[in-house]
Amino acid sequence: MIEGAAQAFTKGCFSGEFASCSYACPLHLDIRAFVEKVQRGSWTSAYRVLRDGFIFPDIVVELCEHSCQEHCARQLCDDPINICELERACLRYVKSKETISYNIPAKPNKIAIVGAGLSGLACALRLSVKKFQVTVFDSRKGYGGVLRDHLKAELFLEDINRQFAKEKVDFRFNTRVESLDMPEFEAIYVATGKGGDSFGLLDSWDSHTFATAKHGVFLGGTLVGAGLLQAIDHGSIVSRQIEKFIPTGTVYEYIDEYPLGKANRYINVENKESVALTPMSNHDGYTAEEAIAEAKRCLKCDCKSCLETCEMLESYHKIPHRMATDVYKDSLVMEGFASRIMTRQLSSCNMCGLCKTGCPTAVDIRDLALFARRDRVEHSNYPKAFHDFWLRQMDTAVNEAAAFLPPANQKTCSFAFFPGCQLGSSNPDYVKESYAFLTQQLNSDVGLMLSCCGAPAYWAGEEEKHKEIIENLRNEWEKLGRPVVIFACATCARIWQQFIPEANIVSLYEMIKQKLHDQGQPFVDEAAVFDPCSAREYSQMRESVRSLAVEAGIKIDELQFHDERAKCCGWGGHIQAANKELFDKIVSNRVEADDKPYIVYCTNCRDVFAAKGKPCLHILDIVFALDDGSRKVPTIKEKRDNSLKLKQDLLKEYWNLNYQIPTTPGDNLQLEIPRELAQKMEEKMISETTVRAAIAHAEETNEKIYDPQDKTYIASYVEGEFTCWVRFSKDDDGKYQLHKVYSHRMKFLV
Numbered sequence: 001m002i003e004g005a006a007q008a009f010t011k012g013c014f015s016g017e018f019a020s021c022s023y024a025c026p027l028h029l030d031i032r033a034f035v036e037k038v039q040r041g042s043w044t045s046a047y048r049v050l051r052d053g054f055i056f057p058d059i060v061v062e063l064c065e066h067s068c069q070e071h072c073a074r075q076l077c078d079d080p081i082n083i084c085e086l087e088r089a090c091l092r093y094v095k096s097k098e099t100i101s102y103n104i105p106a107k108p109n110k111i112a113i114v115g116a117g118l119s120g121l122a123c124a125l126r127l128s129v130k131k132f133q134v135t136v137f138d139s140r141k142g143y144g145g146v147l148r149d150h151l152k153a154e155l156f157l158e159d160i161n162r163q164f165a166k167e168k169v170d171f172r173f174n175t176r177v178e179s180l181d182m183p184e185f186e187a188i189y190v191a192t193g194k195g196g197d198s199f200g201l202l203d204s205w206d207s208h209t210f211a212t213a214k215h216g217v218f219l220g221g222t223l224v225g226a227g228l229l230q231a232i233d234h235g236s237i238v239s240r241q242i243e244k245f246i247p248t249g250t251v252y253e254y255i256d257e258y259p260l261g262k263a264n265r266y267i268n269v270e271n272k273e274s275v276a277l278t279p280m281s282n283h284d285g286y287t288a289e290e291a292i293a294e295a296k297r298c299l300k301c302d303c304k305s306c307l308e309t310c311e312m313l314e315s316y317h318k319i320p321h322r323m324a325t326d327v328y329k330d331s332l333v334m335e336g337f338a339s340r341i342m343t344r345q346l347s348s349c350n351m352c353g354l355c356k357t358g359c360p361t362a363v364d365i366r367d368l369a370l371f372a373r374r375d376r377v378e379h380s381n382y383p384k385a386f387h388d389f390w391l392r393q394m395d396t397a398v399n400e401a402a403a404f405l406p407p408a409n410q411k412t413c414s415f416a417f418f419p420g421c422q423l424g425s426s427n428p429d430y431v432k433e434s435y436a437f438l439t440q441q442l443n444s445d446v447g448l449m450l451s452c453c454g455a456p457a458y459w460a461g462e463e464e465k466h467k468e469i470i471e472n473l474r475n476e477w478e479k480l481g482r483p484v485v486i487f488a489c490a491t492c493a494r495i496w497q498q499f500i501p502e503a504n505i506v507s508l509y510e511m512i513k514q515k516l517h518d519q520g521q522p523f524v525d526e527a528a529v530f531d532p533c534s535a536r537e538y539s540q541m542r543e544s545v546r547s548l549a550v551e552a553g554i555k556i557d558e559l560q561f562h563d564e565r566a567k568c569c570g571w572g573g574h575i576q577a578a579n580k581e582l583f584d585k586i587v588s589n590r591v592e593a594d595d596k597p598y599i600v601y602c603t604n605c606r607d608v609f610a611a612k613g614k615p616c617l618h619i620l621d622i623v624f625a626l627d628d629g630s631r632k633v634p635t636i637k638e639k640r641d642n643s644l645k646l647k648q649d650l651l652k653e654y655w656n657l658n659y660q661i662p663t664t665p666g667d668n669l670q671l672e673i674p675r676e677l678a679q680k681m682e683e684k685m686i687s688e689t690t691v692r693a694a695i696a697h698a699e700e701t702n703e704k705i706y707d708p709q710d711k712t713y714i715a716s717y718v719e720g721e722f723t724c725w726v727r728f729s730k731d732d733d734g735k736y737q738l739h740k741v742y743s744h745r746m747k748f749l750v
Contacts (some may be wrong), residue, residue: 005371006325006328007328009364009365009367009562010323010324010363012358012362012363013321013363014321014361015304015307015319015320018031018032019031019032019300020072020262020265020301021069021081021083021263022264023265024070024369025067026066026232026233027229027233028053028233029049029050029068030049030053032298032300032434034053034090034571035081035083035086035295035390036300039292039295041288043094043095043288044094044095047090047097052089054232055121055126055163055232055235055236056118056156056159056160057087057091058091059118059155060232061087061088062152062156063228063229063599066084067069069083069565071264072377073269073299073301074297074298076269077274078274078277081295082294085294086286086294086295088285089291090491093291097162098165100166101129101166104131105131106133107132107133109186110133110134110135111132111133111135111185111188112189113134113136114188115137115145115193115196115223116136116144116145116178117144117145117147117193117221118221118235119220119223119231119232119234119235120136120138120222121136121143122233122234122239123191123220123235123238123242125163125169126236127242128168133170134170135171136169136170137175137177138175139174139176140173140174141155144156145193146194179199179316180214180217185216186246187217187242187245187246188217189217189220189235189238190217190219191221191223191231193222193403194222194223195457196223198223198509202224204395205219205224209235209724210234211241211251218241220237220238221234235575237594241254258698264302267301267302268303268360277294294714304319305358305360306320309354309355311585311586311589312579313355315348316345318354320363320365323342323368324368327342329342330342331375331379346373347386347578347579348386348575349366349575350568350572350573350575351370351459352366352534353533354533354567369408370668372461374461375461375463376744377460381458383578384721385721387462387574388721389685389720391456391460392719393640394455396640397451398469398472399644401451401643401644401647403449403450403647403650405654405655406447407447408656410447412447413446413447413483414446414481414483414484415438415442415445415446415484416446416483416484416485416486417447417449417485417486418485419434419508420488420489421451421452421643422489424523424642425634425642426634426642427618427627428646430603430626431650432646433620433624434620435448437624438511439654446483446486447483448650449480449485450650451472451473452469453473453489453495454466454495455492459574460574470495473500477503482503484504485505485506485508486505486507487505487506487507488507488509488601488605488620489534490541491572507538507540509541509544509548509601510544512544512623522552522622523621526554526596527549527553527599528556529542529545529549529556529558529562529599530566530598530605530609530616531562532602532605533568534602535566535602536566541562554622562645565696569586569590569604569609570583571604572604587608588607589611591609597629598614598617599616601619601620601624606680611633635678635687636686636687637687637689640687640689657747664689665693665696666689666692667692669692669736671691671695672736673688673738674738677738677739677741680741684743693717694716694726695738697717698715703715703716711729712727712728713728713729714726714727715728721745723743723744723745725741725744
């Protein structure tokens with residue numbers, strides 16, 4: 001069941017499939033493979049591709065109208081590839097057209113072909129190559145059907161002779177078949193041509209199986225209305241149907257793997273260089289060199305847009321169909337074991353949806369990853385450690401740091417500010433200044449909603465937990481009188497719009513009409529705006545941020561990826577725990593995209609870039625003159641403390657409420673942490689709060705090991721899905737020194 005569900009997310013993907021031109025080809029030639037051979041001047045190899053696809057290459061090249069050229073992706077940027085002349089060049093320059101006969105045992109099965117036209121011959125040739133015993137009947141004196149009357153009949157008959165030269169086929173010409181009651185044959189293909197004898201079976205012909213009411217008899221070709229080239233395809237299809245029919249006695253529905261509708265699926269040619277059509281120096285067609293030059297114009301259309309767009313997909317080099325298949329395989333549990341080959345990859349998705357933006361058919365790998373994460377949560381086999389850190393942060397945001405309040409002395413409000421969990425944790429002044437501004441601008445008719453939108457639970461696949469958060473947000477919003485919700489975070493806005501669509505939303509940056517302070521000279525003269533990935537859907541938010549920066553006197557430059565093509569800073573989806581190497585690569589790519597300082601309007605982007613030393617300002621730093629770019633990235637502990645202190649300050653200032661910040665174990669310890677070790681803790685996502693709790697727990701329970709060699713203690717502490725280990729010492733004054741810390745995903749059961 002999950003197989004079909006997983007594949008549904010990638011059904012529009014055509015990576016790895018034929019190019020549009022091949023779907024337009026009546027015989028579905030693998031044009032990409034053919035052109036690749038021509039590009040190298042490998043005429044023999046190119047001819048084999050032609051022969052495998054066309055069966056009778058000289059005939060087809062002469063008769064074909066080359067509809068493939070009308071569906072060439074090149075036409076979107078210049079001129080389509082001249083496939084017609086490339087095929088002619090191949091036939092002209094190949095040294096030998098001699099066929100290959102495969103040394104396989106002859107089969108005892110006898111098959112009759114009635115009609116030696118193109119369709120009957122195609123079927124006969126395909127079956128004879130497989131060493132079936134084939135007999136071809138025709139009332140005329142030779143094979144070729146209507147081609148015998150063509151002006152180039154000699155060329156056509158030469159091609160037919162060549163293709164059958166090494167195959168054993170019993171041709172019975174000048175023989176009219178009066179009845180299909182021929183029990184010596186296990187299957188019969190009637191291909192008598194347009195207006196030919198159908199032996200009364202035409203009305204019973206099934207276009208989905210090519211079978212008729214008479215058991216073992218198939219019809220096809222121009223007899224059933226096909227054109228000459230389609231008749232060749234019919235012959236090839238029926239040969240495969242007969243191969244299945246002989247051992248089983250059953251007819252199968254033919255599945256068209258090359259529907260014409262797929263002929264209009266094109267790759268993105270936006271950045272493709274325009275190359276003019278190669279001219280011919282004489283009327284006989286391309287020289288070998290000219291043909292090679294023309295072939296090199298081919299884009300070899302195989303859509304890799306998502307791989308080119310997304311670092312995660314590029315690093316694993318899996319096309320969407322392969323990912324969906326692997327998701328299904330991961331769901332299989334046999335004798336208690338499962339492959340789990342997708343665990344790290346699924347947890348390496350930023351959940352940003354950029355793949356969908358760049359995909360010609362809007363395939364969204366984010367949806368597939370989310371589906372798989374939810375499925376694992378449901379079956380209790382998902383990697384909790386990859387998400388535990390952020391889920392615990394979220395719990396703080398929706399519990400201790402949460403507050404839902406209308407303006408003082410009011411029960412409801414027209415507006416409510418929802419800053420999100422990260423804005424205040426990065427810098428409480430962002431929220432304080434914004435709320436003060438909104439209060440002034442909206443005549444104090446703006447409430448406050450301090451909480452988290454539940455993005456960590458959403459990304460983790462914790463659907464039930466996320467539903468609880470959303471339901472609580474909806475209830476609190478309704479208590480406030482269903483106000484317009486003002487967002488500073490694009491991710492929060494997207495989550496609300498998706499799960500609480502009845503709410504009217506607006507961005508903080510749209511609400512800020514003018515600067516609050518006369519700043520004098522701006523912090524920077526020129527900068528590039530970095531759009532957070534969630535802002536792709538909010539053009540007004542993006543435009544407002546740019547207007548505010550310009551108003552501040554800053555010259556704005558655009559990154560190569562911006563607006564609808566905005567890329568994730570690396571923070572989304574919790575990939576840091578699952579794939580640190582990929583996380584670092586993504587952040588580096590973003591930081592190195594432009595030498596100029598960045599203006600951002602997502603605190604996650606700001607802190608991620610600042611941690612890498614990138615000059616970076618939040619738009620609120622500029623609007624409220626808060627920071628010149630020198631502010632350090634807050635530690636994990638500082639972010640928690642900021643959130644709680646923000647709540648305390650706001651409740652006191654606007655509602656005169658006293659909020660007591662909850663204490664945690666070890667808060668009062670005098671603890672010294674060396675700078676390098678503190679940096680390591682941040683990289684490993686080990687909070688100082690956890691370290692303090694570990695030491696406090698060791699002292700309280702005496703569950704610690706003393707190392708007399710260096711006079712230190714070793715202790716462990718379990719928090720969530722992690723076990724933290726600390727090595728510490730204590731001096732005579734009761735001060736603690738941290739010497740070493742690390743964590744792992746194991747728990748010791750006693």
